[in-house]
Amino acid sequence: MGKRQVPVIALTGYLGAGKTTVLNHLLQTPGARIGVVVNDFGTINIDAALVRGQVDEPASIAGGCLCCMPDAGGLDDALGRLTNPRLRLDAVLVEASGVAEPAALAGIIRTCDAATARPGGLIDVVDAAAYLGTVDDDGPMPPVRFAAASLVVINEVDRLPPGTRASTIARITARVRERNPGVCIVETDRGRLDPALVLDVADTADPADELPLAGWARHVHETVHHEHADAVTVPVRAPVDAGRLADLLDDPPEGVYRLKGRVLVRTANGPRGRVLDLVGRQAHVTTDRVADGAGALVAIGMHLDTLAVRTRLEQAVSPATGLPATGTIRRLSRYR
Numbered sequence: 299m300g301k302r303q304v305p306v307i308a309l310t311g312y313l314g315a316g317k318t319t320v321l322n323h324l325l326q327t328p329g330a331r332i333g334v335v336v337n338d339f340g341t342i343n344i345d346a347a348l349v350r351g352q353v354d355e356p357a358s359i360a361g362g363c364l365c366c367m368p369d370a371g372g373l374d375d376a377l378g379r380l381t382n383p384r385l386r387l388d389a390v391l392v393e394a395s396g397v398a399e400p401a402a403l404a405g406i407i408r409t410c411d412a413a414t415a416r417p418g419g420l421i422d423v424v425d426a427a428a429y430l431g432t433v434d435d436d437g438p439m440p441p442v443r444f445a446a447a448s449l450v451v452i453n454e455v456d457r458l459p460p461g462t463r464a465s466t467i468a469r470i471t472a473r474v475r476e477r478n479p480g481v482c483i484v485e486t487d488r489g490r491l492d493p494a495l496v497l498d499v500a501d502t503a504d505p506a507d508e509l510p511l512a513g514w515a516r517h518v519h520e521t522v523h524h525e526h527a528d529a530v531t532v533p534v535r536a537p538v539d540a541g542r543l544a545d546l547l548d549d550p551p552e553g554v555y556r557l558k559g560r561v562l563v564r565t566a567n568g569p570r571g572r573v574l575d576l577v578g579r580q581a582h583v584t585t586d587r588v589a590d591g592a593g594a595l596v597a598i599g600m601h602l603d604t605l606a607v608r609t610r611l612e613q614a615v616s617p618a619t620g621l622p623a624t625g626t627i628r629r630l631s632r633y634r
């Protein structure tokens with residue numbers, strides 16, 4: 299397999315929206331090895347204390363907001379350390395302070411110096427009960443923050459009065475979509491979203507757990523309900539056409555939030571292995587040195603039209619015939 303890069307996922311949201319709650323929920327994913335960077339605006343990092351004991355590799359940046367601090371408060375160094383292959387982490391989550399600007403944070407992660415890190419999407423958390431009237435003043439345009447998000451979590455839905463719950467969620471959804479029509483949106487209480495939307499766990503077996511608290515937290519996680527994401531898997535047995543694959547990454551099927559896979563691509567010099575990873579609209583394609591020919595594509599999202607998604611995936615990976623058209627291999631290489 300090509301050089302392994304660890305996805306770095308930003309977690310933003312207005313003050314009190316539920317970022318730490320979402321983070322704690324994700325940390326309980328069975329078998330997941332997650333590194334965390336927590337940024338508190340105050341000088342004492344309270345949020346870091348809240349996740350301590352559950353996290354495999356913590357780093358904390360206190361005393362200001364990441365996107366306003368010189369050198370982003372040392373985020374580059376922290377990401378370089380946390381994405382070191384020796385740690386074998388599945389993902390690194392960066393919890394921003396409540397005042398961080400999502401677009402600025404996404405930019406910092408995108409331009410991070412660490413060669414072992416790659417952007418893994420931006421999750422923006424919304425407090426359903428407080429959103430209208432605080433984050434959103436109902437002006438002509440919804441908050442710009444949603445433009446940078448790949449996944450919006452409408453959290454704290456349990457706090458909405460039952461009589462107006464559906465209409466409030468519909469209103470928030472419409473405002474988010476006005477800014478970002480293609481973004482994936484999930485509703486949660488206590489931040490309980492399906493971790494499959496956010497990260498892959500390399501080793502599904504529970505790790506040797508020296509921390510009793512983490513083991514307990516994982517047990518609780520297994521017994522609580524959360525709405526499950528849909529997944530569609532398509533095996534890929536023959537080399538595929540680079541152009542059709544690039545079309546799929548440029549325009550993924552409706553509702554698909556993540557798309558990942560290993561395929562052989564037909565080139566003028568014979569089949570070449572590629573690993574694909576798409577989060578939101580951001581795609582990465584790397585070289586697959588193992589390239590043993592047994593590939594697959596997996597699409598994940600909420601409430602997918604699984605038949606339509608399967609049809610699109612099958613079309614995209616139908617066996618390539620003849621040589622690739624000029625420029626198609628280069629189209630795939632754009633997604634580095």
Ligand SMILES: Nc1nc2c(ncn2[C@@H]2O[C@H](COP(=O)(O)OP(=O)(O)OP(=O)(O)O)[C@@H](O)[C@H]2O)c(=O)[nH]1
Nearest residue numbers: 312313314315316317318319396453454487488489
């Ligand atoms: N009722 C209810 N309370 C929630 C939910 N999610 C979070 N909370 C509570 O809301 C408060 C704020 O949640 P946090 O996860 O700390 O929010 P945050 O975005 O990290 O907050 P800051 O870091 O201060 O910006 C905490 O008391 C949580 O227990 C939810 O879905 N329902």
